[in-house]
Amino acid sequence: MRASLIQIAVSDGESVARRRARAADLVREQAGSDLVVLPELWTVGAFAYELFETEAEPLDGPTFEAMSKAAADAGVWLHAGSIVERAGDGSLYNTALTISPAGELAATYRKIHRFGFDQGEAVLMAAGDSLTTVALPEQTLGIATCYDLRFPELFRGLVDAGATTLVVAAGWPARRRAHWTLLNRARAVEDQSYVLACALAGTHAGVEQAGHSLAVDPWGEVLAEAGPEETVLHVDLDPEKVAETRAQFPALKDRRL
Numbered sequence: 332m333r334a335s336l337i338q339i340a341v342s343d344g345e346s347v348a349r350r351r352a353r354a355a356d357l358v359r360e361q362a363g364s365d366l367v368v369l370p371e372l373w374t375v376g377a378f379a380y381e382l383f384e385t386e387a388e389p390l391d392g393p394t395f396e397a398m399s400k401a402a403a404d405a406g407v408w409l410h411a412g413s414i415v416e417r418a419g420d421g422s423l424y425n426t427a428l429t430i431s432p433a434g435e436l437a438a439t440y441r442k443i444h445r446f447g448f449d450q451g452e453a454v455l456m457a458a459g460d461s462l463t464t465v466a467l468p469e470q471t472l473g474i475a476t477c478y479d480l481r482f483p484e485l486f487r488g489l490v491d492a493g494a495t496t497l498v499v500a501a502g503w504p505a506r507r508r509a510h511w512t513l514l515n516r517a518r519a520v521e522d523q524s525y526v527l528a529c530a531l532a533g534t535h536a537g538v539e540q541a542g543h544s545l546a547v548d549p550w551g552e553v554l555a556e557a558g559p560e561e562t563v564l565h566v567d568l569d570p571e572k573v574a575e576t577r578a579q580f581p582a583l584k585d586r587r588l
């Protein structure tokens with residue numbers, strides 16, 4: 332399975348509509364890949380809190396519409412990162428969308444661990460309460476968003492639900508880049524899974540983003556890693572590697588619950 336990670340740059344000067352169109356073009360350019368991944372809140376910017384209300388959209392809003400067409404044009408599975416979802420009761424969620432090659436909404440994931448302690452996303456958004464996995468032909472994706480990365484029990488839950496590839500869409504500040512790289516590798520090693528971790532680049536709302544998206548194999552080896560700038564990473568996932576790793580070094584079987 333070939334995956335493309337689109338590490339898109341968010342800047343205050345670019346409108347959401349313009350970035351949406353640019354992201355759609357970038358997705359179309361990935362025709363030939365099986366799976367394309369975008370970061371967290373790449374529409375508004377993960378730290379542009381003042382835009383959350385004004386740019387909130389329903390699940391079938393303008394981002395889904397643009398991404399659905401792009402996924403269908405490219406013939407790819409698209410983990411379209413996350414949007415600010417306005418739910419039916421008016422609450423906001425940080426919701427990730429996964430779209431099939433036919434352009435249909437295959438899965439959603441409302442971020443469970445909201446970032447900001449007593450400010451920002453933690454007060455502006457509601458928390459999700461359920462795990463999401465998506466069965467693709469060769470891998471089962473387990474979905475997580477940004478701050479979730481710090482909570483290994485969520486990833487164990489995804490593995491228990493059948494995940495073989497953990498997808499982490501993020502907008503991770505440059506200041507804690509070392510944590511980003513370390514935790515993604517740790518999740519790959521402890522869950523004996525591929526990790527596809529796609530982050531934002533650029534600086535928005537005064538927060539410099541880490542970039543450094545990466546793909547890690549189930550042994551913890553980094554297969555590809557971006558720098559800080561807007562980049563597309565390409566990586567090939569071996570359909571047998573997760574099962575082989577789990578059979579050769581069966582640590583997951585030694586869990587004591």
Ligand SMILES: O=C(O)CCC(=O)C(=O)O
Nearest residue numbers: 446477478502503504507
């Ligand atoms: O955990 C971190 O250091 C960053 C988390 C974050 O930026 C987020 O979840 O939006």
